[in-house]
Amino acid sequence: MKIHIDIDSFFVSAERTRDKSLCHKPVAIGGRGDSYIFAPTSSNQSINLDNSGAFLGAFFQTYDPTQKDIEKFIDADGKIRGILTTSSYEARKFGIKTGMSIREALSLCPELIVKAPDMALYKELSSRLHNYLLNKIPLIEQASIDEFYGDLKGWVEDSEVAFFIDTLRHEIKRDIDLPVSIGAANSKAIAKLATNMAKPFGCKTVFAHEHVEFVTNIHIKNFPGIGKSMQKKLLSYQIDTLGKLLKSRGIVESWSPYSRTLYKQVNGEDTQEIKPLHVRKxxxxxxxxxxxxxxxxxxxxxxxxxxxxxxxxxxxxxxxxxxxxxxxxxxxxxxxxxxxxxxxxxxxxxxxxxxxxxxxxxxxxxxxxxxxxxxxxxxxxxxxxxxxxxxxxxxxxxxxxxxxxxxxxxxxxxxxxxxxxxxxxx
Ligand SMILES: [Mg+2]
CATH class of the missing domain: 3.30.1490.100 (DNA polymerase, Y-family, little finger domain)
Known part of the structure; x- marks a missing residue:
């Protein structure tokens, strides 16, 4: 089977590995609060080259534990700027979401702790987890800074997969102090869907015979790979769940080569290989x-x-x-x-x-x-x-x-x- 591993609210979880006082509290990480790079005077900066996943900007100020984080988002004119790139599950209960402005988030939850991003820490933890997984599973693909796919074929028997991923989840928490969710299925797309359904800090294995039952009531917007325009198109045909999509094969497949691939993916067909090396484009x-x-x-x-x-x-x-x-x-x-x-x-x-x-x-x-x-x-x-x-x-x-x-x-x-x-x- 194939597995998908995703770190729960990664940037917040990363901050919690070094500051336990952030645990069980509404915490969010801000981003793009770096208009200072245009300032005529010098500033203290570090560089980061990863532009994958949830990561939005390329350049951040060096971590400085003495400065209050929210101050990094206040511009010269005294306005709070920037948007949130990650929020903890405790913060999400207040309606806080990724992409929301910091100002709006603070109005929803005044006790929200806003941290400045520290890409050096996130990169370090990401590569530690990558190396850890390479030692546990022969074929690992890094899909983004906090997401990995693994191929268990010839490594773990299908009947052992549920136990294997549940053990792995606890081992990662114990050894790297990061909470992850893991999904397993016969294809990458369904493994990722299983992870999303298992979050936070959960596991979900979908065997081939359970596939239809698993996807039937899931809303199409929750399927990784169904974007805004495809959602619109499907909804215009009253197709709002994956179950209905599977029952509309003829219509969906008639639209485009992309929709044919999409049908296969929702149907659980194994269309994508695990690619161990990520080539930058x-x-x-x-x-x-x-x-x-x-x-x-x-x-x-x-x-x-x-x-x-x-x-x-x-x-x-x-x-x-x-x-x-x-x-x-x-x-x-x-x-x-x-x-x-x-x-x-x-x-x-x-x-x-x-x-x-x-x-x-x-x-x-x-x-x-x-x-x-x-x-x-x-x-x-x-x-x-x-x-x-x-x-x-x-x-x-x-x-x-x-x-x-x-x-x-x-x-x-x-x-x-x-x-x-x-x-x-x-
Ligand atoms: Mg994540």
Missing amino acids: SIGISRTFDSIIDRAELRRRVIILSRHLSHALMRLNALPTTYHVGISYELSQRSHANISQYRLFNELWFRKLCLSLFYKADTHKHLKIIRLSISCSNFTCNSRRELSLIEFDSDLKQHKLSQLIRELRDLYGLDILRFASEISFR
């Missing part, structure tokens, strides 16, 4: 802020984002060939620009490229901008294309310089070297 950075009309200030922000992303790319030793800049304006307008370039990556060149893509993407120059994003993809090690040889010599020099800059920043922080054009004189 892209990396990006984005920030939302109060609307800005001043293009000079926006260019400054593009440069700052490009510096942060450049550092991440140098750390990954990745050579992207496709670059993307996205802009969100007020009034829900959006625009973007892409380019493919086969050049050896370096920071100076990347900064210029981002600025030119921003200029190209900025098609509504009279509108205020509320969000900027930059991303890179199609790494050359994956696509095996050759880099341009014309600029290779000068690029190589710049690439080496960028590597030196990276080493300096690893030692002294991301703000140790900044472009003069980033510094605002206002």
